[in-house]
Every structure is written in structure tokens, then in C-alpha cells.
Amino acid sequence: MTRAGVQGGGAVAPRAVDVARLAGVSQKTVSRVFNGERYVSEDVRRRVLGAAEELGYRLNSAARALASGRTRAIGVVTLGTALYGPASLLVGIERATRDAGYALRVVNTLEGEPAGIAGAVESLLDQGVDGIVVSEPIDEGPVALGVDVPVLVLGAPAEFGASRVVAAGVAAEAQARAATEHLLELGHVTVHHLAGPQRWFAARDRLTGWRAALADRDRRQPPVIEGDWSAASGYAAGRELAADGEATAVFAANDDMAIGLIRALTDAGLRVPEDVSVVGFDDIPVAAYVTPPLTTVRQQFDAMAREGLRLLVQAIEKPDAEPVPAGDPPVDLVVRASTAPPPAR
């Protein structure tokens, strides 16, 4: 075969020998350094690490597994039912991946973690992958996804990262717009927005959709309250809104916040939907059963995952073919009992 494999961009991935040559040692010594073996002098270690850095060397996990007989991987069997709501996006990705004949490597990153998304991507490249899915990312500034494998970004603008990125639309903007319009059509003069953290692209899209719906009808845009997706932050926002007493309709950027919001309004003696209408986002499984049942926007996680993966697999297997963009999924507003016309003045 021709050595090209992992790095598709033309440049060939450096091997341990290359590092060895540059550092003036044997290939075996490079291996020693990278495995933290004993009996390597400090001087040599530094030279090797320096050379590796310079070349952008990355241990080839397949070769390592083959030679050592150990994969350094642990498998997890999960039951799909445990992963509902936004988590079900992962289930969708898993199934679509398996159907396409690929295996899944999962890395998790928490908001505020120093390594962040870039670190997670690094970790995946170490493991060896043909493609990467970044699910619902946050804006961490200019992330240098200078990666030579195709990247699928779910729920972020296509400009995210640099090269070889395909994006699958989520239509979050249209969905947020529909939610807002629903409230306006009920007769509310304007709609308040309880936004998600604005570092999340998903939160921004929802904010934009809300703004657009109001702007279309020349409605006043009340100040935005920003939550952190949690029910607790929704509760805090609810207290603010109740104290203010202005709002008759609120669009919350996810169901958890909507539920916390409703709780705070109820605690403050306001009735939902008679005094204040609330719309959520996601349609989590309990949304239909909370009090009152929540009007919300259903996310088509499965379709999103399936469609995105189709694009990604195509980018892997037929890099030259023009990506056939995904048709936007239909907006699915589920009207339940948390919305009603505004109270008579």
C-alpha cells in the first residue's frame, strides 16, 4: 500500500522512525519515551519529545495494539432507553454509525474544561478515527480544528472549525421562530425569552429565531434573561419575571428551564397558562406530564443524526463528491396546556 491513510490532506503522517531520525536516536527509543519506560536519559527524552512536537507525531494506536496485543480500549454496552432527550442524539449517532459499518469512539467534554472541544478532538485523533462528529458545540473562540479527517458539526454554523467540515442543519432558528409566533398568534403583545448560555450555538440560534419573529411583527423585544439550561436557572429567571410582572408569555430555550420557570411563577402566585404562557424546547419525555403539560418544540434527534452521518460517511468514502445538503427537517411544535391567550386587561 501507499502510506497515506490517516492524513488525507496529502502530507503523510510522521512515524516513530521519523522522530527518531530527527532526534538522533533509534526508533525503539522513541517508543520507550512514549510509553514512559524506565532507563531513558533526561536528555534523550527531551530531544525525542521536541522532535515529536516539531513533526506533529502521534502514536499509531492500531500499530501499537497489533504489536502489543492490547487495545487500551474499554467497551460499554448501554441500553438506549437510558439515553432520552438530548442524550438520545448519541443513540441516533450510534445506530447510524453502526449501520454505516463504522464503530464509535466517544469522548466527553464538560463546559469550562480547559482542554475543551479541541482537547476532545485530539483525544479522538490519538485513538484513530476516520471522521469526527462534534455534537452541539459551544463557541470556544477560534477552535483550530486543523484536522485531516472530515468533521461533522451538528448544530453550529458551517464556519465552525476550519477544513473539511460538513454541517447538518438543525433548523433551530426556524423552530424558535415558530414557538414565538405561536405565542404571538394567541394574542400576546410580545414574548419574553429565557435564553440558553450564549456560548452555545444552539442557544444563539434560538435567540435569533425569537428576535426574528418579533421583528417581523414590529414587536418590542424585552430584555433577554440568560440561563444555563438547568431547571434551577429557569427558576431564578421565573422569580425575576414574576417580580417584574410584565411578561404574559415566555419562550424558554429548553424544557428544563421552562419547568423551573413554571415552578417559580406558580410559587409566586401566577397561574400558567392563565396569567403567563410558557413554551419550552426539546420535548423531553416528561414534558407532556408536568403541570401544566408543556407546549414545546420537538427536536428530531434521530433524523438529525442519521442525516448528518450520511454526509460524514460520504465525506470519508467519496471525498470528491459534492455533499448533497440535508433538507431542513420540518418544524414540530407540540401544543399542550402551558400556552393560552393573554389575560384580559
Add this chain to the structure above:
Amino acid sequence: MTRAGVQGGGAVAPRAVDVARLAGVSQKTVSRVFNGERYVSEDVRRRVLGAAEELGYRLNSAARALASGRTRAIGVVTLGTALYGPASLLVGIERATRDAGYALRVVNTLEGEPAGIAGAVESLLDQGVDGIVVSEPIDEGPVALGVDVPVLVLGAPAEFGASRVVAAGVAAEAQARAATEHLLELGHVTVHHLAGPQRWFAARDRLTGWRAALADRDRRQPPVIEGDWSAASGYAAGRELAADGEATAVFAANDDMAIGLIRALTDAGLRVPEDVSVVGFDDIPVAAYVTPPLTTVRQQFDAMAREGLRLLVQAIEKPDAEPVPAGDPPVDLVVRASTAPPPAR
């Protein structure tokens, strides 16, 4: 090195050459068959597949990746916040895995899927793993986990599967007992149970704990209603209980069902907790914000994952060492507003 690697049990994993020899063909032809290449006669294909079956041959994914330059894997970057509630178990596993220097391979299986857990495990073995975690399994009859890597089973009796299994206790029984006792201590004569599907070990443990708490105090055990974990099934159960009119206290096997249950009771004109008290299980993020805020048992997903993984990694790296069993995590009953003394007669 000595060929032993993947299969620890002593038997050496068969290679393509072994299959080739048995089938009377070349190694390359075996490769052809397994890659579905053109130009293999039907006769040869059958012979190869037969020989492979006989030997229990499994393509070595590391060698394949090394030779072909393609890993056939796709990486996913998720943000931890999307995985809450039971799903956060996966986050915990992922972090613990990474901290231990391992990578994660995830396979998902849905209830009722023909291949089931055994199929998922097969898929992991195909990918190549040093150990396997089965998270919250269901009883699919005698699952032959005749596997040569250590298996960690979270939330099932140690007898699950066959060999090299370590189990991490979840203390579900004690937790269910505590939930039930809480209701009895409030003065309820007995406690109804809305159980999870009994194929799930987790559901059985909770049922057992409930029974034990009642038996301890010689209380009558009302008939058990079995749900499917969903809020919808909780709602159905709630209608039954409301029609019956007997129950003053219900312990639901998870929060979703508890929320559905409360909704049904409320719809039927019963007040929670004045007329009927309800306890849930899991402490999902919205539990504190639904109406009324839910008394529930908090699951220590993170601790569970961390502890279990410690055992698994030890089984991988020091197969001979006696596993140090995990101390049971403390029971964490979170009392909120959905429970109260029974109504005066």
C-alpha cells in the same frame, strides 16, 4: 512477543491463516471473503465461512487498520451537560475510563432488539477491547458472556454472565427500602409500588427493597403495578390507582413514572401530597422543579462509574489480584414536597 494477547484464557485467538489452512485456501482469500471483495467463488466463500465459524475466527481490527490505513471508526465529541440523569452514568464511565488511560467504545442496544446484549458484546469484541462494561442490563435469559476479557456489570447480580465478571453494587435494594420506609414513617398504613419492567435487574432490586420494607413491619403488600419507565406508563398507573382509591402512598421505580403518576392523580382530582404521597427514584434534574417538587432517591452515578471502573481496570491489568469489593454507596433520599402524612380518615 508471544501470541496471547486478546484471549486471556490460554487459547490463542485464531488468525486468518488458521482459517485459510482449514479451508484449504490462502490467507489472502480469507481476507477477500471477509471484506466482501469480488471474484470469490461461492464454493470457496462457503468453505471459508465454515472454517471461520468452526474456529471462532474474528477479524483483528488493529491489524486491519494498520494494513489498510483506515480505522473504520467515527469519533464523537459530546458535551457532558447533554447527558443528565441516568445518561450521566455514561459520562461517569467515560471520564473514569479516560483517567485510567483507556479509550471508550460504545455500543447501544434497545430493549426487544433481537441481538440484545450478547450482540452488543460481540460487536465490541469485533472492535477489540480489553474490557467491557455492561450498564444496567436486563435479564435476557442465560446470556452466554463466554468472553475472554473482564466484564464489569453495573447493577446486576454477580451471577450475570459467566466468567471474569466483576460487579459493582448499586445498593438499589437499600435505596428502595429507604424510600418505602420514609413513607411508612410518615404514617401511611402501606405503600403501593409502581415497578419498572421486571426484566431489568434494577427494577427487580427496587421491587425487592420495597417488599422487604413492608415485610419488616408486617404491612400488607398491595398488588404491584408494572410500568415501562416512561411517564406515559406512570400516567396509566395513576389512573388505575385513582379509580381504585385505596392508595395513600406510592413508591415509583423512577422519576419519569412518578411524574406521569402525579399528573394522572391530579387530573383525577386527587392532591399530591395531601391525598396521596409519591416518591420517585433517580433524582433527575427537573425533579426539584415539577409540581409538587418530587421526593426521590438520588443515584450516585458518578461514584458508581468510578468505583466500577477501578475494579475493571484492575481485572485487566492485574488479573490475579483479589478484587477489593466496593463499599456500598450511602443511601441518599431527597425529601421534597411530594410526600406528607396520610389524610385523616
Add this chain to the structure above:
DNA sequence: CTCACTTGTGACTGCGCTGTCATGTCTGCG
């Protein structure tokens, strides 16, 4: 009946690493 082409198969090689063994060089101790 020949020639070009399709079909079916095997020999050989190398992917990039780790394990093993050999070979030093440097200590400290009797």
C-alpha cells in the same frame, strides 16, 4: 482457433509499532 478480457486464486510484502535480546557504559564495592 486465436486473442483479449473476465474471473478466481496465491505469493509476497509492508503497515508502525513493541518485545526480546544484545551490547555497551557507568557506578560502587571488595
Add this chain to the structure above:
DNA sequence: CGCAGACATGACAGCGCAGTCACAAGTGAG
């Protein structure tokens, strides 16, 4: 001063597969 042991490095083989090329046998057109 000589020798055992710790320390430091390299040469070499081989992990199990897929890619490449060679080649034999069958097939249909001219």
C-alpha cells in the same frame, strides 16, 4: 583493580492483516 549490577541504547523480528502483482483458467468475439 576487577567485576557485578544498574543504567542506557540499538538491532531485529514479528504482530495479523490488506495491497499489489502474477498467473491460471474460463469465455466470447472475430
